[in-house]
Structures are given as C-alpha cells and as structure tokens.
Amino acid sequence: MDLINDHSIDDFCRIYAEEICVDYNGTVALYDASLQLKSGCICGLVGMNGAGKSTFFKALMGFVRPSRGKIRINGLDVPTAQREQAVAYVPQNEGIDCSFPVSVWEVVMMGRYGSMNLLRVPRESDRKAVWHALERVELIDLRKRPIGALSGGQRKRAFLARAIAQRASVLLLDEPFSGVDVRTEKLMADLFLQFKNEGRTILISTHDLSHVRDFCDLVVLINKTVLAYGETSEVFTPENLTMTFGGMSPDFLSGSTPAIDLNT
Amino acid sequence: MNEFLASFSPISWLVDPLSHDFMRRALMVSGLVGGVCGFLSCYMTLKGWALMGDAVSHAVMPGVVVAYALGLPFSIGAFVFGVGSVALIGFVKQKSRVKEDTIIGLVFTGFFALGLVLVSKIKSNIDLMHILFGSPLGISLSDVRQTIIISGIVVSILLIFRRDLMLYCFDPTHARSIGINTGLLHYLLLSVLSLAAVAGLQTVGIILVVAMLITPGATAYLLTDRFDRMTFLAIISSSISSILGVYISYWSDIETGGSIVLVQTAIFLFAFLFAPRYGLLKSQRSISP
Incomplete structure (x- = not known):
C-alpha cells in the first residue's frame, strides 16, 4: 500500500464543504453547495457545462475564494492542505501543452516538487x-519519452502517476474518461479501487453518466448548487437527473443504451 | 578574391580584434548578455510571451531616459518602467473589455513614444541611436559593470527558480495546487524579463532586443525534447551568435546589433531546415517514404 499525505486531525472528513457560495463579479456560479466526503x-x-463543476474544483483548490462558506481538507484550511501536499489535480488532456519539452519521468517528478527543497533537487526517496508511481500506471518503460509522444490514455496515466508520487490523499479528476483507450480505462478502474482501499478520496468531475455508475460509490448532482447527494444507486433517479440536466429526458438511464454526451 | 583567401587566417580573424580594448569589452559583454537572454528565452518561448517580451523591451525606453537625466543607473529606471508597463497591461485588461494583445500593443507603443519625446526634450548626452540600436563597441566601463551586475541577478534568479518556472510554464494549475505561489513566479519572470531587456539593450538595442529573448529559445526548441538540453542549447547558441555577430560587425564594418540578430536568425533557419526531428526537410522525408 502506498504512503499518502494524511495530516487529518480526525479521520471524519477528507473533503468538507459547508454552504459554499462563489460569484464572479456578481454572477453567481455556485451557492449553498455543501459536501462531506x-x-x-x-x-x-x-x-x-457551466453548472459549477469546475468552480467547485477551483474552490477546493483555493483558486477562487468563496464569498461565503467554509472548506476544509483533512480538517485543514485549503492553503495549509496544499502545503501538506494533500490535494492533487489531474487535468483534462486538452489543458496541457503537449509539445512542452519534458519527459514522462520529469512530469511525474513534478508531483514531488512540493516536498523538495527550493532548488527542487530530487533525492533518492523522490526517485523511488x-x-x-510509474510502475503502478504501467508507464515505466515509457519514462524517457517526451510527454507529447504519448497517447491520450497514456498521458492521463502519467498525470495519475504524478498524483501518486505526490502522495495526495484527495484526488480531483477532471473528465478522466474522455479520450482514453480501453486499457487505460481498465487500469484506471483498478487504480481507483486501490486508491479507495488506501484511504484516498477521489472526486471525479464528469458528464459521462455510464462511468459514474460503474466507478462511483457516491454521486453529487450539481446545477449551481448541490441538487442531490448520496449513494449512486439512490441518487440516480430520473427525477434527479432531469433536475440536473434541465428538461432533457434521461432516457440513457434505461439500461443498455450507451451514455449520451449531454453537451453536444 | 584569391588573394583574400590566401591571406585569410581564421586565427588572426579571431585574435587580431582582441588587441583593441573596446573589442575585448564588446565581446565579453555580448557573450554574457547573449547567454543570459538565451537562458531566459526558453521560458519566454514556452510560456508564449514573445509579445510580452517585445512590450517590456520597448516600455523600458522612457525609464532609461529618465534615469540618465536624473543621474541614476539606467537599469533602475528601465526596471521600474518595464514592470510598470506590465502592471498597467494587467490593470487595463482587468478593467476593460479590450483584448489582451491589443492592450499590450497599445501600452508598449505608448511608453515607447513617451521615451522618444523625452529624449528629444531632455537635454542630455543620450544618443538615441545607442538606445535604439545598441552600441557594444562603444560601451563604457560603468555600463559594463552594470551589465555584469544585472546578468548576475538574472542568472541567479533563473538558476534558483529554474524548476518552478518550468512547472509554471508547463502546468500552472498543478503548481498552484501543490502550494507554489504562482503569482510570485509570474512577477518574478516579468522582473527578470525587464532586467534582461535592459542588458540586451546594451548590445542590440531596444528595437532588436526581443530577438535575443525569443530566437535562441525557438532554435533550441526545434532541436530537443528535454528542457535542460533546451536551456543549454539556447545559452550556447545565443552566446556564440552574439560573439560571432560582433566579429562580423568588426571585420565587415556593419551595424553590430543587426549583425548579432542576423547570425541568430541564420542559426534558427538552419535548425528550422535541418533539425534532426523537427526540421522541415526531416518531416518531408517522413511524409514521402
């Protein structure tokens, strides 16, 4: 089992958000959003899109300051939790400059920066x-490749490896299943289960409902606020989904039909 | 022509100019400034700050004039105006609906115009041509000292924050989420840019200094996929082209700043055509097997 950075005072909540309100120059992006994981x-x-998923992430990472409400990660305020390397963000592939001259190894090493000295000189423990982390995501053979030479799925795994190397106890993943191959999807499913058993908490932002049903124990439906929250089987009701996605009929719930991308 | 070839000796071509005090100084300063700007150019090209480099280098102009008029070291004035212009760009961007590249163009031309007006109004012995086009062959000892100090500061900052700045260019979100102060890095990079622009002003002048701040990085970027190697290549190519540019300028009696930048451009073109993986000729070969 992997070490994780767990500085929680009591083990009760990894993520604790209480009545968060965020507004951008008067436009409300999120109000009264509460969540305990x-x-x-x-x-x-x-x-x-635009329901406040990324705003919620930003609030959890301290990028936006809620005008009201309280956020604790492992019982700590957000800046402290960040300094303790508790939070890792795994980006969407689109957000990354793939022609940047860094190798896979260097990208994963970036997960260690927060634990290194000012000059970021890796020690033996960092290299280990x-x-x-690269072994766990099955990229050890590709470690010398430039990040741009990887496929979409491999790149996703590289960023997961960075989160593992960081030993974060809270993982925020942005659309982890978009544009990944079958092998990566299977590997990620296994990894998420292992993470869970290691005591990490994973929050997955997505509009892909089929994956939510397959992987998530809990689900939060949001549209400017938390509409419903709880066990996936209980929350995924047609009424709740209609509420989440406006007037659209959630016919994709009827079993075997594949998930519909609601944004297209 | 044959006579010329017969009498041409590479050694005397390199050594003869060293008998002049001004040439020794010019070569040292150009090589140093070239290396410093080359180092920084990696971050400029990867961050996509070419336009910002252009803006800051032009915006330092009034600072240089004011500093000269007040008898202060020109680097202080340049630094204040360089950072000030960036702060102004940020402020206008936040407070208006005008797009960023428009604001950058607007602010730097405004500052540059202010500099031109100040030069014509303030009675001083500033030679406008020296500021605009550089004059490494006529550099004074106190300017050499200032350039060495500036270079020392820039290189120290870049060496200390090398990794953090790379991460900031690559993935600022991750940098922030592990508790790195990206706001500080942003202004650090801008301050270093202002300082490097002042240093570059000595050799190639305000108009061409942006070339020193992007061309070596662009060249190195075509040659490697490793950041450390890219830094190394940019520093080497920039230093060598600066020194070579001064030599060519001396022997052919051409404008020094132009000569340095032309050598840099030539090296870039060479990389553009012949780079092992990303060169034009290489990609054509791989398309038609």
Missing part, C-alpha cells in the same frame, strides 16, 4: 516514489 470513497461530481 470521508476517506476512502469515490465520488462523481455530475452536472452540465516516481519509479513506483
């Missing part, structure tokens, strides 16, 4: 952590 769970954050 214990250690060792996988939670889907589901909503349309990176090696181990």
Whole structure:
C-alpha cells in the first residue's frame, strides 16, 4: 500500500464543504453547495457545462475564494492542505501543452516538487516514489519519452502517476474518461479501487453518466448548487437527473443504451 | 578574391580584434548578455510571451531616459518602467473589455513614444541611436559593470527558480495546487524579463532586443525534447551568435546589433531546415517514404 499525505486531525472528513457560495463579479456560479466526503470513497461530481463543476474544483483548490462558506481538507484550511501536499489535480488532456519539452519521468517528478527543497533537487526517496508511481500506471518503460509522444490514455496515466508520487490523499479528476483507450480505462478502474482501499478520496468531475455508475460509490448532482447527494444507486433517479440536466429526458438511464454526451 | 583567401587566417580573424580594448569589452559583454537572454528565452518561448517580451523591451525606453537625466543607473529606471508597463497591461485588461494583445500593443507603443519625446526634450548626452540600436563597441566601463551586475541577478534568479518556472510554464494549475505561489513566479519572470531587456539593450538595442529573448529559445526548441538540453542549447547558441555577430560587425564594418540578430536568425533557419526531428526537410522525408 502506498504512503499518502494524511495530516487529518480526525479521520471524519477528507473533503468538507459547508454552504459554499462563489460569484464572479456578481454572477453567481455556485451557492449553498455543501459536501462531506470521508476517506476512502469515490465520488462523481455530475452536472452540465457551466453548472459549477469546475468552480467547485477551483474552490477546493483555493483558486477562487468563496464569498461565503467554509472548506476544509483533512480538517485543514485549503492553503495549509496544499502545503501538506494533500490535494492533487489531474487535468483534462486538452489543458496541457503537449509539445512542452519534458519527459514522462520529469512530469511525474513534478508531483514531488512540493516536498523538495527550493532548488527542487530530487533525492533518492523522490526517485523511488516516481519509479513506483510509474510502475503502478504501467508507464515505466515509457519514462524517457517526451510527454507529447504519448497517447491520450497514456498521458492521463502519467498525470495519475504524478498524483501518486505526490502522495495526495484527495484526488480531483477532471473528465478522466474522455479520450482514453480501453486499457487505460481498465487500469484506471483498478487504480481507483486501490486508491479507495488506501484511504484516498477521489472526486471525479464528469458528464459521462455510464462511468459514474460503474466507478462511483457516491454521486453529487450539481446545477449551481448541490441538487442531490448520496449513494449512486439512490441518487440516480430520473427525477434527479432531469433536475440536473434541465428538461432533457434521461432516457440513457434505461439500461443498455450507451451514455449520451449531454453537451453536444 | 584569391588573394583574400590566401591571406585569410581564421586565427588572426579571431585574435587580431582582441588587441583593441573596446573589442575585448564588446565581446565579453555580448557573450554574457547573449547567454543570459538565451537562458531566459526558453521560458519566454514556452510560456508564449514573445509579445510580452517585445512590450517590456520597448516600455523600458522612457525609464532609461529618465534615469540618465536624473543621474541614476539606467537599469533602475528601465526596471521600474518595464514592470510598470506590465502592471498597467494587467490593470487595463482587468478593467476593460479590450483584448489582451491589443492592450499590450497599445501600452508598449505608448511608453515607447513617451521615451522618444523625452529624449528629444531632455537635454542630455543620450544618443538615441545607442538606445535604439545598441552600441557594444562603444560601451563604457560603468555600463559594463552594470551589465555584469544585472546578468548576475538574472542568472541567479533563473538558476534558483529554474524548476518552478518550468512547472509554471508547463502546468500552472498543478503548481498552484501543490502550494507554489504562482503569482510570485509570474512577477518574478516579468522582473527578470525587464532586467534582461535592459542588458540586451546594451548590445542590440531596444528595437532588436526581443530577438535575443525569443530566437535562441525557438532554435533550441526545434532541436530537443528535454528542457535542460533546451536551456543549454539556447545559452550556447545565443552566446556564440552574439560573439560571432560582433566579429562580423568588426571585420565587415556593419551595424553590430543587426549583425548579432542576423547570425541568430541564420542559426534558427538552419535548425528550422535541418533539425534532426523537427526540421522541415526531416518531416518531408517522413511524409514521402
């Protein structure tokens, strides 16, 4: 089992958000959003584009300051939790400059920066952590490749490895299943389960409902606020989904039909 | 022509100019400034700050004039105006609906115009041509000292924050989420840019200094996929082209700043055509097997 940075005072909540309100120059992006996640769970954050998913992430990472409400990560305020390397963000592939001259190894090593000295000189323990993380995502053979030479799925795994190397206890993943191959999807599913058993908490932002049902224990439906929250099987009702996605009929719930991308 | 070839000796071509005090100084300053700007150019090209480099280098102009008029070291004035212009760009961007590249163009031409007006109004012994086009062959000892100090500061900052700045260029979101102060890095990079622009002003002048701040990085970027190697290549190519540019300028009696930048451009073109993986000729070969 991997070490994780867990500085929580009591083990009750990895993520604790209480009545968060965020507004951008008067436009309300999120109001009264509350969420409590214990250690060792996988939670889907589901909503349309513009429903406040990324705002919620930004608030959890301290990029936007809520005008009201309280956020604690492992019982700590957000800046402290960040300094303790508790939070890792795994970006969407689109957000990354793929022609940047760094190797896979160097990208994963970036997960260790927060634990290094000012000059970011890797120690033996950092190298071991990176090696181990790359092994877990099955990229060890590709470690010398430039990040741009990887496929979409491999790149996703590289950023997961960075989060592992960081030893974060809270993982925020942005559309983790978009544009990944079958092998990566299977590997990620296994990894998420392992993460859960290691006591990490994973919050997955997505509008892909089929994956939420497959992977997530819990689900949060949001549209400017938290509409429903709880066990996936209980929350995924046609009424709730209609509420989340406006007037659209959630016919994709009827079993075997594949998930429909609601944004297109 | 044959006579010329017969009498041409590479050694005397390199050594003869060293008998002049001004040439030794010019070569040292150009090589140093070239290396410093080359180092920084990696971050400029990867961050996509070419236009910002252009803006800051032009905006330092009034600072240089004011500093000269007040008898202060020109680097202080340049630094204040360089950072000030960037702060102004940020402020206008936040407070208006005008797009960023428009604001950048607007602010730097405004500052540059102010500099031109100040030069014509303030009675001083500033030679406008020296500021605009550089004059490494006529550099004074106190300017050499200032350039060395500036270069020392820039290189120290870049060496200390090398990794953080790379991460900031690559993935600022991750940098922030692990508790790195990206706001500080942003202004650090801008301050270093202002300082490097002042240093570059000595050799190639305000108009061409942006070339020193992007061309070596662009060249190195075509040659490698490793950041450390890119830094190394940019520093080497920039230093060598600066020194070579001074030599060519001396022997052919051409404008020094132009000569340095032309050598840099030539090296870029060479990389553009012949780079092992990303060169034009290479990609054509791989398209038609």
